[in-house]
Amino acid sequence: MEWAFNYGYWVARTREVLxxxxxxxxxRILPDLMIVAGSVLLLVxxxxxxxxxxxxxxxxAPAA
Structure with missing residues (x-):
């Protein structure tokens, strides 16, 4: 039961940390977005x- 209590505590704090x-x-996200955008542009x-x-x-050619 203590595991669930500790897990819930960390899950609740995840948003604050992020x-x-x-x-x-x-x-971390920007390079991935650039790769996806570049791929879409190449496809288009x-x-x-x-x-x-x-x-x-x-x-x-004209007939001779």
Whole structure:
């Protein structure tokens, strides 16, 4: 029973600890967000270049 009491105490204090670590929390999350955003931009660019770009028009050689 004492284990549950101690566990509940630490779970209740987790929010206070995380609020105090705001700066460190962003240091850990920011690189991951940049990787995800970069991946999304690459995917959008790839889709745009493959499916939404204008197709080059073929120019036929004049008949001789």
């Amino acid at each position: 609020e105090g670590m705001g700066f460190w929390l962003w240091i 660019d790839l889709i745009y270049k493959l499916y939404l770009s204008k197709k080059p028009q073929t120019v036929e």
